[in-house]
Amino acid sequence: MSFIQQLQAAWQSSDSLLCIGLDPDLERFPQAVASGNDSIFSFNRAIIDATHDLVCAYKPQIAYFSALGAERQLEQTITYIKSTYPHIPVILDAKRGDIGSTAVQYAREAFVRYQVDAVTVNPYMGFDSVQPFLEYQDKGVIILCKTSNSGAAQLQEVELQAQAQEVQAQQSGQKGEPVYEYIARLVAEKWNFNHNCLLVMGATWPQQVARVRSIVGDMPFLVPGAGAQGGDIASIVQAGQTAQGNGLIISASRSILYASAKHDFAEAARTQAAALKNAINQHRTKHAAAL
């Protein structure tokens, strides 16, 4: 089964577009969890068990594990999801991008070592840096397009103009195409030959999400920035959903993981996740509960 098919099945069975980001930060763990062995895995497992019926995906961010030398606990977390809730796709947020020979190793790291279903990739170094990922036809390759952070505008909003037309365009005051739109077009028209590409579109940019939706058709978007970064749920769902009422993997990490710093953290995470799932569904034109 391809990643896109797996995602469609997960959207349908969970009736949810919500993804929970697994960004385990020891300093924010409840004391009883932080002091145990394998505390990162124990924390993640409690969150996963409390929320598995509310999500269409989980998204571990690799830096939170590798910074502590806790790759073993990342493997344990992924294996736990795959063995206990095999219908839930796992997205590794790694934002890899390097020359082709190194990209081959990054793709192996994600898809062979960690066995995840999809990985985030930075397109800045061009096609040869993304190609090794695209060759894993049944895996998802989620390419940064318009990221959720405020600094994203510094590069991704820069307007491009074809050189021959540049002077004419400047004279007429005509605007060029922003970099993020160019990336969206490039991915949709040239890189998606295996039908395994998705785009990262930050929840903090609803206008840009609507614009890119009009360029790439039904290509799914990973939408980080709901929750702690303040992305507006109504605007993002209205801007990004497809005619089928899906097309979005809306991700939140800290607002769910750290809803409580006490012994009831997993229960509090469930309450937050359920509220976010329901808020998203309120703005979907079509979803299972409404049919």
Ligand SMILES: O=c1ccn([C@@H]2O[C@H](COP(=O)(O)O)[C@@H](O)[C@H]2O)c(=O)[nH]1
């Ligand atoms: O554009 C992007 C791409 C990735 N991220 C990642 O998502 C989570 C967001 O965490 P919150 O606590 O929900 O803010 C984090 O792992 C980022 O590395 C992003 O924020 N924006």
